[in-house]
Amino acid sequence: MTTPAQTAVAATPEDAQLARLGRRRQRKSFLASIVGQLLEWYEWSAYAVFAPFIALALFNPDDAVSGLLATFGVFAIGFLFRPLGGIVFGRIAGRRGRRFVLVTTMLMMASASVAIGLLPTFESIGLAASLLLLLARIIQGFAHGGESATANSYIAEIAPARKRGLWGSAVFMTIFGGAFLAFVLGGVITGALSEPQVQAWGWRIPFLLGAVLAVVALWLRIGMVESQVFQEGTDDEDPAAADPAAAASAAEAVPADQQADRVAEVGSAAPAAEAVTRQADRVAVRDGLGEDSFSADTLKPLSPALSIVLIFFLVSGVAASNYTWTSYVSTYAQTQEGMSPSGAYWALVAALVVGLASLPFWGAVSDRWGRKPVLYVFAVGTIVTVFPLMGFIDDRPWTLFASTSIALFLLSAGAALLASVMAETFPTSSRTAKIGFAYSLATAVFGGTTPYVNELAVSQGVPWASNLFIAFAAALALWAAWRLPERKGIDLTIVR
Numbered sequence: 001m002t003t004p005a006q007t008a009v010a011a012t013p014e015d016a017q018l019a020r021l022g023r024r025r026q027r028k029s030f031l032a033s034i035v036g037q038l039l040e041w042y043e044w045s046a047y048a049v050f051a052p053f054i055a056l057a058l059f060n061p062d063d064a065v066s067g068l069l070a071t072f073g074v075f076a077i078g079f080l081f082r083p084l085g086g087i088v089f090g091r092i093a094g095r096r097g098r099r100f101v102l103v104t105t106m107l108m109m110a111s112a113s114v115a116i117g118l119l120p121t122f123e124s125i126g127l128a129a130s131l132l133l134l135l136a137r138i139i140q141g142f143a144h145g146g147e148s149a150t151a152n153s154y155i156a157e158i159a160p161a162r163k164r165g166l167w168g169s170a171v172f173m174t175i176f177g178g179a180f181l182a183f184v185l186g187g188v189i190t191g192a193l194s195e196p197q198v199q200a201w202g203w204r205i206p207f208l209l210g211a212v213l214a215v216v217a218l219w220l221r222i223g224m225v226e227s228q229v230f231q232e233g234t235d236d237e238d239p240a241a242a243d244p245a246a247a248a249s250a251a252e253a254v255p256a257d258q259q260a261d262r263v264a265e266v267g268s269a270a271p272a273a274e275a276v277t278r279q280a281d282r283v284a285v286r287d288g289l290g291e292d293s294f295s296a297d298t299l300k301p302l303s304p305a306l307s308i309v310l311i312f313f314l315v316s317g318v319a320a321s322n323y324t325w326t327s328y329v330s331t332y333a334q335t336q337e338g339m340s341p342s343g344a345y346w347a348l349v350a351a352l353v354v355g356l357a358s359l360p361f362w363g364a365v366s367d368r369w370g371r372k373p374v375l376y377v378f379a380v381g382t383i384v385t386v387f388p389l390m391g392f393i394d395d396r397p398w399t400l401f402a403s404t405s406i407a408l409f410l411l412s413a414g415a416a417l418l419a420s421v422m423a424e425t426f427p428t429s430s431r432t433a434k435i436g437f438a439y440s441l442a443t444a445v446f447g448g449t450t451p452y453v454n455e456l457a458v459s460q461g462v463p464w465a466s467n468l469f470i471a472f473a474a475a476l477a478l479w480a481a482w483r484l485p486e487r488k489g490i491d492l493t494i495v496r
Contacts, residue, residue: 043178085144156422320474371484371488
């Protein structure tokens, strides 16, 4: 059975030109989405990286342990607002489009980052400093819920179907990349400034710098195209889009040799130019596999409740491991093992390079061999290694690098596939909303709470409990991977 997406092939020189234009616009939009996510995750990670300094600056400095727990508590509360943001922005993305949400969330994250960077200290205004930090993190959490859901949908929808695993891995590359930038800056700041200087004002630099860089990302996002899959899902609301002949008639108003120039004129509001631009995006070749490539059981729609539970469990396993090895482990090495802040930061920077390189590798492997085998590598590997890897860390930075590198290599096997697996599980009409709910709820329960649980377990003298927490989350992910259908390379328009 041939699908509409599979018949959209370039048959004439004009169609070939439009296909090239569409693919070029998709690549530019992919870059804009990735740059924006990178900066948002940098701002999010900077909070965890500078947690020890934030605890002393914005909470009661007389009790360092209590302040650190409170700092990670605020970190967790920010995550609790992600499901709400995912639901709200998921619905908006289903009506206004993916691009609108990605621009809006960028503005919210940048504003909250500026606020954190300018907050008065606890010594200056007392409890109000802690409450204002909480408010800023709630705004960031709300925006992040919408950002994560929309970005996962958007990248998967504009990606070539047979490379969806590879393209989708870029979503998590921004998470590792954001942490990488935050730790690099952490290493630079703690190396260039004395500890009193970092405590006095140095910890503010990452938040203010991130807000400035967000302006560039915002400019890029304003020029993004809408996802073709989303456009096809709203054809019934757009007569011109629903009728290819109408779009073709509008395009004929522009000579073929001038179409490329007209498409490039983004600022033009002329209906003919808009039609050509829209047609260019739709003619871009999508090579998704049709219904004849899958068994009836594989194509059978999952119940809404089951699909959400499975994605919740899968993301939970990834989130618990991710926030342990990218957000908490450097604090653990400093506060429990006596590692220098600079040494811990640079060890994490080096390990994150390993993680970044692993993500596209696993994404490409999944495009060739399937999603399920790669997910099994992540889940089983995490369960088996979490206890020995955490136990290997001492006050020497290389031990942190070695443990974290192995953990991130295994984590990448699951993280790289989230965008593609979620897109191949949920139908277009509800994809962003359901991803927003399941993904954000999982990261709130098993991601945002992980640094707090880890710190609490260590402070109570039972560090094994935090490792058990991670292993339990990975076991949930293993069951979800076994239960999810294998839909590698499917045309997303036939997912029901």
